[in-house]
Amino acid sequence: MTKTAIVLGTIATLFLGGTAIAQESYTFAVVPKAMNNPFFDLARDGCEARAAELGNVTCMYIGPVEHEATTQAQIIEDLITQGVDGLAISVSDIAAATTVIDRATAAGIAVITFDSDAPDSTRTAYVGTDNKLFGEDLGKLLLQVAPDGGTYGMISGGAAAPNLALRVDGVREALAGSAWTEVPGSPTFSNDDIALAVQQMGDLKTANPDLKAIVPVGGWPMFAPDGWKNFVDQYKADVDSGAFALVVADTLPQQLQLLKEGYAHGLVGQRPYEMGQKAMDTLLAIKKGETVDEIIYTGNDVVTAENVDEFLK
CATH class of the missing domain: 3.40.50.2300 (Response regulator)
Known part of the structure; x- marks a missing residue:
């Protein structure tokens, strides 16, 4: 401080x-x-x-x-x-x-x-941020990078955080009527815990082997670049082909570098x-x-x- x-x-x-x-x-x-x-x-x-x-x-x-x-x-x-x-x-x-x-x-x-x-x-x-619009932009970006749809899951932070609830609503509204379907138990709530958010990426994929996309509405799992890479490397072929889409909130420097290296498909960033x-x-x-x-x-x-x-x- x-x-x-x-x-x-x-x-x-x-x-x-x-x-x-x-x-x-x-x-x-x-x-x-x-x-x-x-x-x-x-x-x-x-x-x-x-x-x-x-x-x-x-x-x-x-x-x-x-x-x-x-x-x-x-x-x-x-x-x-x-x-x-x-x-x-x-x-x-x-x-x-x-x-x-x-x-x-x-x-x-x-x-x-x-x-x-x-x-x-x-x-x-x-x-x-206009958090509802922010969530809509996340959903629209997913439609852009993976228009064929499938099942997706979201990761949020605190269950009582109003900005995050608006983002979740925005993602859902953007994907309504599309070929995308949200899996049960989504979003998971990491309580802004970076390690837990990385773990929840794996949990979502394990519980839903056919999962086609994960959309964290905050950047938490990417704030641990090594953990993020370890997760993505397990599915890198599908990520590279676009069969498994990763669209993430925030644009911190480590996230931008991960995107450049092919470890995500797109980011929607705020201006903190x-x-x-x-x-x-x-x-x-x-x-x-x-x-x-x-x-x-x-x-x-x-x-x-x-x-x-x-x-x-």
């Missing part, structure tokens, strides 16, 4: 034309679902870079080490007690998060969500770095009394073998 010192109520001084102008300083905390998820590392990097550019903002990055909704809620409670100026939260569980978000706003703390929303809470804005940047901008605007959009989408990227080199640059 970096930049965790809380400096509240301090005044930064700017000098313009020899005149000193007081500028209030703020501490904004970014609370991910889990700090052991490399996806959130990019959001942290964007947050810290933007805070440094702004000059009067400190980015505090703090959350549960692993995906634990109760731990996340307790961390937010602690941040409320400490009196941070703003919170950007990736919601693990809507019910738990809504309770603490409402408590934070009642205490005068600016609150937004990022990556995963709690729309019925008193948060001011959501910054991140931009989420971190926009979180700082949005919280600062709220503290200044400015009006912000309630929904701020950061967009996504569809990556295949044809354009992967552009994203690896």
Whole structure:
């Protein structure tokens, strides 16, 4: 964890034309679902870079080490007690998060969500992916790379994570009426555990030997490149021929490299770095009394073998 010192109520001084102008300083905390998820590392990097550019903002990055909704809620409670100026939260569980978000706003703390929303809470804005559209793009990409269909399974993260539920719905809607059929027991829930997600890839294939595709709605199994390769190597001939399709969420560097090497057919990526940047901008605007959009989408990227080199640059 970096930049965790809380400096509240301090005044930064700017000098313009020899005149000193007081500028209030703020501490904004970014609370991910889990700090052991490399996806959130990019959001942290964007947050810290933007805070440094702004000059009067400190980015505090703090959350549960692993995906634990109760731990996340307790961390937010602690941040409320400490009196941070703003919170950007990736919601693990809507019910738990809504309770603490409402408590934070009642205490005068600016609150937004990022990556995963709690729309019925008193948060001011959501910054991140249009998750329903994201799931639809995953489904459309599967139709593109394997139009003949078959059976498919999905891997999700936390069962109570609202963003992931929307992605699952989006995949299903995109594939409705096609030649694709979802297997029983799908999606499996990895709880954002990278090793478990890799294991669930094998479990899905073992339970369904004729499985024609797996669609993780988050990048977890590919976040362990060696584990991913070990799984794919068992079915590499079918992967190479397109008989077994792998379409995966997220576009972290290790995933792009795996795609380039032929270990997947396509990726649909989010923009976590931009989420971190926009979180700082949005919280600062709220503290200044400015009006912000309630929904701020950061967009996504569809990556295949044809354009992967552009994203690896």
